[in-house]
Amino acid sequence: MPPVTTDTxxxxxxxxxxxxxxxxxxxxxxxxLLATRSLDELTIDVLAEEAGISRGLLxxxxxxxxxxxxxxxxxxxxxxxxxxxPPEGGEPLERLLASVAxxxxxxxxxxxxxxxxxxxxxxxxxxxxxxxxxTRAALTDRIFTEDAxxxxxxxxxxxxxxxxxxxxxxxxxxxxxxxxxxxxxxxQLLEALAASLPALVDLLH
Amino acid sequence: MPPVTTDTxxxxxxxxxxxxxxxxxxxxxxxxLLATRSLDELTIDVLAEEAGISRGLLxxxxxxxxxxxxxxxxxxxxxxxxxxxPPEGGEPLERLLASVAxxxxxxxxxxxxxxxxxxxxxxxxxxxxxxxxxTRAALTDRIFTEDAxxxxxxxxxxxxxxxxxxxxxxxxxxxxxxxxxxxxxxxQLLEALAASLPALVDLLH
Numbered sequence: 007m008p009p010v011t012t013d014t015x016x017x018x019x020x021x022x023x024x025x026x027x028x029x030x031x032x033x034x035x036x037x038x039l040l041a042t043r044s045l046d047e048l049t050i051d052v053l054a055e056e057a058g059i060s061r062g063l064l065x066x067x068x069x070x071x072x073x074x075x076x077x078x079x080x081x082x083x084x085x086x087x088x089x090x091x092p093p094e095g096g097e098p099l100e101r102l103l104a105s106v107a108x109x110x111x112x113x114x115x116x117x118x119x120x121x122x123x124x125x126x127x128x129x130x131x132x133x134x135x136x137x138x139x140x141t142r143a144a145l146t147d148r149i150f151t152e153d154a155x156x157x158x159x160x161x162x163x164x165x166x167x168x169x170x171x172x173x174x175x176x177x178x179x180x181x182x183x184x185x186x187x188x189x190x191x192x193x194q195l196l197e198a199l200a201a202s203l204p205a206l207v208d209l210l211h
Numbered sequence: 212m213p214p215v216t217t218d219t220x221x222x223x224x225x226x227x228x229x230x231x232x233x234x235x236x237x238x239x240x241x242x243x244l245l246a247t248r249s250l251d252e253l254t255i256d257v258l259a260e261e262a263g264i265s266r267g268l269l270x271x272x273x274x275x276x277x278x279x280x281x282x283x284x285x286x287x288x289x290x291x292x293x294x295x296x297p298p299e300g301g302e303p304l305e306r307l308l309a310s311v312a313x314x315x316x317x318x319x320x321x322x323x324x325x326x327x328x329x330x331x332x333x334x335x336x337x338x339x340x341x342x343x344x345x346t347r348a349a350l351t352d353r354i355f356t357e358d359a360x361x362x363x364x365x366x367x368x369x370x371x372x373x374x375x376x377x378x379x380x381x382x383x384x385x386x387x388x389x390x391x392x393x394x395x396x397x398x399q400l401l402e403a404l405a406a407s408l409p410a411l412v413d414l415l416h
Contacts, residue, residue, distance in 0.1 A: 125331065179373070205411075
């Protein structure tokens with residue numbers, strides 16, 4: 007009977023994992039590589055080298071370059087949605103502040119990959135656009151499900167339009183701030199982003 | 212002596228114009244075609260058919276497909292900057308409102324082409340990205356040169372970051388509103404966009 011391996015890193019080519027687990031592990035590695043690379047730079051070759059397995063095997067798991075990148079992006083944005091979920095209890099504005107803080111931390115930690123997803127650097131690919139839109143919808147819809155009593159925002163078409171605008175504003179400001187934080191502290195940015203949402207919604211009704 | 216033609220439309224293949232004038236005329240036609248088409252749909256073939264001249268002659272004027280699209284986009288965004296210039300005199304907020312109204316009208320009149328420029332549907336082309344960034348910079352810098360006394364916005368790094376965010380917010384809201392105006396009138400949208408700028412700048416300092 008062979009010894010049971012306890013190596014769970016994707017670098018161990020001989021690790022015995024079910025195909026699903028192996029694919030998940032490779033996706034995790036892809037997501038971590040994307041953090042410091044643009045989508046264009048995230049290739050099957052790079053993953054093969056980092057994972058220590060053959061390109062052929064990666065094609066077996068991911069089909070082709072586009073499917074591979076799409077799978078990595080879907081997983082990356084799923085992480086974003088989970089990581090930016092507001093805490094369970096507390097005041098609505100405090101929960102919003104915590105969620106915004108988690109978003110800023112995510113962008114800082116994953117800048118290269120995230121900016122390439124946002125900028126559509128993947129070549130104007132329609133699927134990527136769709137993944138991006140679904141993610142933004144998930145993030146903005148959550149504002150309404152998390153604030154179901156409408157404590158800070160009523161659920162109206164006008165408020166939904168404003169939340170969409172606020173979301174685009176936050177994305178642009180955080181991406182800009184990460185590359186040039188002059189004159190604005192992290193706390194100032196977080197407070198302005200959280201406070202601006204109810205203020206903006208008040209302006210459109 | 213041949214009769215002098217007074218046909219100034221780009222459809223007249225026999226119109227006698229200097230090469231510069233002809234190129235300008237073809238660009239104007241390209242911009243007007245882009246209004247109701249995405250960049251991907253704006254081809255040399257389409258322009259050739261609309262202008263009633265050969266593809267070969269268009270390649271003579273524009274080099275290749277990419278240069279042609281870039282020239283059209285540069286002209287389209289230059290039009291946007293001119294059309295959204297605030298009026299000469301008046302109260303700062305009234306001037307901002309007029310500028311925002313002109314922006315909304317531009318997007319309504321040029322939706323297909325504009326959305327494709329914004330979404331980077333040109334295939335993540337780096338030059339297009341640059342043209343887009345230059346345009347956004349021109350539009351946001353104007354906020355500060357037009358309000359040189361800082362009547363509504365002081366010129367600080369924090370205010371510049373906020374104006375950038377506000378600009379992204381306005382773009383997203385107007386693009387969304389044009390396709391789905393439910394629950395929000397044009398006046399409500401314009402007033403919310405204009406009023407939100409000083410309100411947002413107040414939140415970040």
